[in-house]
Amino acid sequence: MTLRPIAWRKSGRSTNTDNCVEVGRVGGGAAVRDTKHRAAGHFTTTRPQWTAFIGAIKTGRYDS
Structure with missing residues (x-):
């Protein structure tokens, strides 16, 4: 079964950049796609995976 994302959106922090992703809600989680390559899919x-990922970003885990 393919989940169809609802209400794609991108971060307000990526307004002035081409390097961003979009997030859409799906039952029990999130869908993610590349804004520049939407046709490539998602x-x-x-929900637990997405929550853990967002938490890691907020704490700077992926900062270089």
Whole structure:
């Protein structure tokens, strides 16, 4: 079964850049796609996976 994302959106922080992703809601999680390559599709995550990822970003885990 393919989940159809609802209400794609991109971060307000990516307004002036071409390097961004869009997030859409799906039942029990999130869908993510590349803004520049929307036709390439998307991947989905569960709610716990998405929550952990956002938490890691907020704490700077992926900062270089």
